[in-house]
Amino acid sequence: MTRRVHEVMTGNPVAVERPTSLAEAARVMRDADIGDVLVVDRGRLRGILTDRDLVVRAMADGRDPAGTTVDAVCTTDPLTVRPDDGVDEAIALMRRKALRRLPVVTGDGELVGLVSLGDLVVEQDPGSALAAIAAAGPED
Numbered sequence: 001m002t003r004r005v006h007e008v009m010t011g012n013p014v015a016v017e018r019p020t021s022l023a024e025a026a027r028v029m030r031d032a033d034i035g036d037v038l039v040v041d042r043g044r045l046r047g048i049l050t051d052r053d054l055v056v057r058a059m060a061d062g063r064d065p066a067g068t069t070v071d072a073v074c075t076t077d078p079l080t081v082r083p084d085d086g087v088d089e090a091i092a093l094m095r096r097k098a099l100r101r102l103p104v105v106t107g108d109g110e111l112v113g114l115v116s117l118g119d120l121v122v123e124q125d126p127g128s129a130l131a132a133i134a135a136a137g138p139e140d
Contacts, residue, residue, distance in 0.1 A: 004087065005081050005085045005090050006084065008115060008119045013103070014028060014034055015039070015040045018039055018040070018047075019070075022054060022058050022065040022073065023065040025070045029051060035051045036048055038111060038114065039074045043111060045109060046074075047074035047075055048101070050075075053075065058073050080103045081102050083106065101114055102115050
């Protein structure tokens with residue numbers, strides 16, 4: 001039987017509201033030790049902001065991190081999967097679009113999770129070196 005996305009996703013993903021400053025989003029990412037935050041508007045997914053977006057779309061363009069909102073530089077309307085989609089479907093979409101993470105939303109657009117490349121590696125090959133890296137916490 002095919003596993004479903006809700007079985008492997010990270011629930012309650014870290015999210016910020018659209019008017020959040022880039023500086024605050026960077027602090028959230030640092031404090032949570034993650035490379036992205038989901039951008040929401042009243043619980044509905046509106047975009048995704050990655051550490052790469054901070055560098056390429058903000059810092060490289062000389063934007064003020066305190067005065068620029070996440071909404072100004074995030075990727076809007078990201079590709080998503082639903083909780084009951086098959087893991088194989090998520091993998092195929094990530095492979096086809098070269099994605100490292102996919103937000104998980106309900107049919108009415110409510111954000112419920114995030115499935116990452118690391119989640120899928122652990123699911124598909126739990127004994128692999130990549131799965132061990134994905135499951136490891138940061139070094140202190």
